Amino acid sequence: MVRLLKSYNTGPFFDEMFQSNGQPKKHYSRFHQILGQFSKNDLKEKHELAQKSFLKQGITFTVYADEDGTERTMPFDFIPIIIPSEDWLRIEKGMIQRTEALNQFLEDIYHHQHILNDGIIPSELIEQNPYYYPKQVAGIDIPLGNHIFLAGIDLIRDENGEYRVLEDNLRNPSGISYVYENRFVMRQVYPEVFENQSIETLEQQLSYLHETIFSHVPKTVEAGVEPCAILLTPGIYNSAYYDHVFLAQQLGLQLVEGQDLVVEDHKVYMQTIRGLKRVDIIYRRIDDDFLDPDAFRSDSILGVPGLIEAYKRGNVAILNGVGNGVADDKAIYAYVPEMIRYYLKEEPIIPNVETYLLRDPKQREWVLERLNQLVIKNVGASGGYDMLIGPHATSEEIERFRKKITENPSQYIAQPTMKISTAPAYQNERFYPCHVDLRVFVMRGRDTYVLPGGLSRVALKEGSLVVNSSQGGGGKDTWILKNEGGGANVASGS
Structure with a gap:
């Protein structure tokens, strides 16, 4: 065991567990x-x-590009990421600040568009964004004015150990189930x-999530009537289906597919053996494009005809809000620090990774000369797809991305290889x-809660920078050390 640990080399990177001299950090x-x-x-x-x-619990993920088969057991590594309480307090505050600014941005661009009129963000970045849906969403009065019920914010630490936001996930962030299963397996297998x-x-956190869901009751629900909330899934073939099943079971929500719902008189109903039951809140895990064939893709068989009209009339709440994709677009990501300053009059607590917008000719020219040094990302992609990591790429891959950028520069951003x-x-x-990186989950309703720890993802392939499970990454348990002086992870009045 001692020999195994002595062979560990931190290299040029900031290591979570070890100091550069090989000694463990105090909190480890x-x-x-x-x-x-252990022997x-x-x-x-x-x-x-x-x-x-x-494997026994059926915890799987999908690797779409794997020729040996798509369904894989989630790889797990038992060495936890341990975060001291003072570091976590800063993360909490930063995540609450960021999601509040992003929510105000969404409310603004679908209503008055002050941030565009004041020239803080170029209007074409919104108007030309494929995830901007003014026809379906503009002017809607949604419960609590809250578009972001659940956010998954991805953090990294740089070479100095400073946290930075890598990505915002505001549509259908997945992974909460893995947070709980990682902890369960750790306690079962490594109790020592x-x-x-x-x-x-983590036990109390699911009750907070339940409370947050039911805080979004539409105004059309009569006082004294117990609201009905459901979880809408695309079905068993979705890569995050385990996540859907886990959350539905733990939150006491009926797990339904689009075929189980019907809209009558602009109200949503669930078909049951006792007849139709009114649905008031939908925690959806279906992308916008497939939610309603009348409002989006006419060929969708996953959604519910008439759902968006019921949403617009205030008869049903949809969580997360429709049209959130415009705010977690990777080009818009570059402007989030400005959103924080504009809406909250504060400086960002957790900074972004430096980002180059390739729609700008000068930035594009600079980036094209350094493709072998940078990371290139498609602004609308997720899960590690359509991404170039320059230092690890072949000359053919670099030239392919050069062509992509030249043909459609607005579709890509560049970042330093962190x-x-x-x-x-x-x-x-x-x-x-x-x-490693860390996905922090922020639950927003009348109050804001930050799940203590979140999902630590690890690039198990040696030398790889891609942590996404869809690209073969794995997970670790995440421990937040308690503050002996107490403290809480809640902010009132989100």
Whole structure:
């Protein structure tokens, strides 16, 4: 065991667990001490047991580009990401600040458009955005004026250990189920590591999520009537279906598909064995384009005809809001710090990664000369698709992206190749550093709650920078050390 750990090399990166001299950081000292008590055989057996636990529970994800088959068990690594309470407090405040500004932005662009009229954001970035839906959304009075019920904000740490926002996910962020399953497997398979560790628990958080959903009751629901909320899924073939099932079960929501719903007199009903039941709140996990064939894609068989008209009339709440994609577009991402200053009159607590907008001729020219040094991203893509990591790309891949950028520059952004922090991973009976990020989940209703910890994702392929499960990444448990002086992860009046 000692030899395995001694071979670990942090390299040029900020490491979550180890200092550059090889000694564990203070907040990892207890975990490191317990880790040293495991034999090599202990680790091997526990690792195999953990993977079997995920397989037994049916926890899978989809790797669309894998020629060997798409359904895979979620890879799990047992070394947690441990975050001290003072660091977490800053993250919490930063996430609450960011999502509040993003929500005000969405409310603004679908109503008065002050931020465009004042020239803070170029209007063409909104008007030409494929995820901007003024016909379906403009002017709608939604419950609480809240477009963002659940946000998944992806953070990284740079070479100095500073947190930065990598990406905003405001449409259908997935992964909460993995947060809970990672903790469950850790407690089942590695109970020793929790000894004398004071960490924030997750149990209460699902009740906060339930409370947040039901805070979005439409005004048309009569006082005293118990509202009905459901979870709308595309079905079993969706890559995040396990996430849908988990949340529906834990939140006590009926899991339905579009074929289970019908709209009559601009109200939404669920078909049951006892007849039609009125639906007031829909936590949807279907993308906008497929929600309603009358309002979006006419060929959609996943959605519900007439749903958007019911939404516009205030007869049903849809969470997250329709049209949120315009705010988590990667070109708009570059303007979020300006949104914070504009709407909140504050400086961003957690900064962005530096971003180049290729629609700008000068920035584009500079980037095209340095494609082998930068990361190129499609502004509308997610999950690690249509992305170039210059230092790891072949000359053919670089030239292919050069052509893409030249033909459609507004579709791409560029960012520096960050020295993303690493953490130890135990795979193939050895320890080695892997790059990690953290998806923080923010629940917004009458109050705002930040799930303590979130989903730590790890690029298990040695040297890889891509942590997405859809690209073969894995997960780790995330521990937030308790503040001995107390504290809460709630902000009133979101």
